[in-house]
Amino acid sequence: MSLEPPSQQPPTKSNNNTFVHKLFNTVLDDQYQHLIAWNYTGASFIVCNIVEFSRDVLPKHFKHNNFSSFVRQLNMYGFHKVNKSPRGHRTLAENQIWEFSHPKFMRDRHDLLDEIKRKALESDNMRRDTNDMGSHLSMMQMAQSDMMQQLGRLQEGFDQIIRELAETKQRQNTQQEMMKTMMQFLSERQGVHCKLLK
Numbered sequence: 001m002s003l004e005p006p007s008q009q010p011p012t013k014s015n016n017n018t019f020v021h022k023l024f025n026t027v028l029d030d031q032y033q034h035l036i037a038w039n040y041t042g043a044s045f046i047v048c049n050i051v052e053f054s055r056d057v058l059p060k061h062f063k064h065n066n067f068s069s070f071v072r073q074l075n076m077y078g079f080h081k082v083n084k085s086p087r088g089h090r091t092l093a094e095n096q097i098w099e100f101s102h103p104k105f106m107r108d109r110h111d112l113l114d115e116i117k118r119k120a121l122e123s124d125n126m127r128r129d130t131n132d133m134g135s136h137l138s139m140m141q142m143a144q145s146d147m148m149q150q151l152g153r154l155q156e157g158f159d160q161i162i163r164e165l166a167e168t169k170q171r172q173n174t175q176q177e178m179m180k181t182m183m184q185f186l187s188e189r190q191g192v193h194c195k196l197l198k
Contacts, residue, residue, distance in 0.1 A: 017077065017113065017114065017116055017117065017118060019062075019073050019077065019118075020077055020105070020113050020116045021110075021113055022061050022062060023061075023074075023105075024105070024110055024113055025061065026057060026061045026062075027045045029057075029061070032053075032056065032057050034048065035047065035048055035049060035052055035053045035056065035057055036048070036053060036057060038107045039099065042106055042107025042108065043101060043106055043107075044082055044099050044100060044101035044105075045099070045100055045101075045105075046097060046098070046099045047097070047098040047099075047100070048096060048097050049096050050067050050096065050098060050139075050142075053067070054066070054067045054070075058070060067139070068139070071098075074100055076118055076119055077102070077116055077117070077118055077119070078102055078116065078117075078119060079100045079101065079102045079105070080100065080101055080102070081098060081099070081100055082099040082100065082101055096142065102116060104116050
């Protein structure tokens with residue numbers, strides 16, 4: 001291994017692990033730093049807003065827009081998802097942010113990329129269904145969180161309408177009572193006036 005400091009230039013692609021080199025170049029792409037970037041230590045990378053990432057970044061670098069396929073490829077090369085919160089306790093914001101790490105995938109260390117090997121085909125086949133299910137489950141949890149927030153907003157709107165209806169009914173009752181009192185008062189005055197005329 002060379003003792004010279006690693007070059008800052010993006011790496012060339014390798015026939016053995018083209019995906020890893022594409023991934024490294026993707027993380028370096030200045031145009032999409034708001035969607036994919038190194039974490040502050042440079043030991044992992046973060047994907048933000050998977051909807052925009054799948055729409056804008058994946059087609060440019062990986063020729064598809066399937067986030068589950070992207071995650072499956074990461075798993076094939078030994079990348080691991082970094083979970084900040086236990087499943088079921090993740091916020092909507094956390095569901096939009098995915099962080100991945102590999103001990104040989106680090107900022108400014110493209111000299112290590114060729115050491116990242118694809119797992120054996122049999123282990124890929126054994127894990128594929130599990131990985132797909134995990135990715136789909138996470139995406140379903142994100143969709144569920146979105147739905148729960150929308151339901152919460154709808155419930156707030158419904159409660160507001162109920163309160164306004166109750167207030168309107170109360171005002172209507174008050175007005176009816178006032179009208180009844182006025183009518184009774186006028187009726188009594190009219191009766192007194194008639195008696196005086198007699």
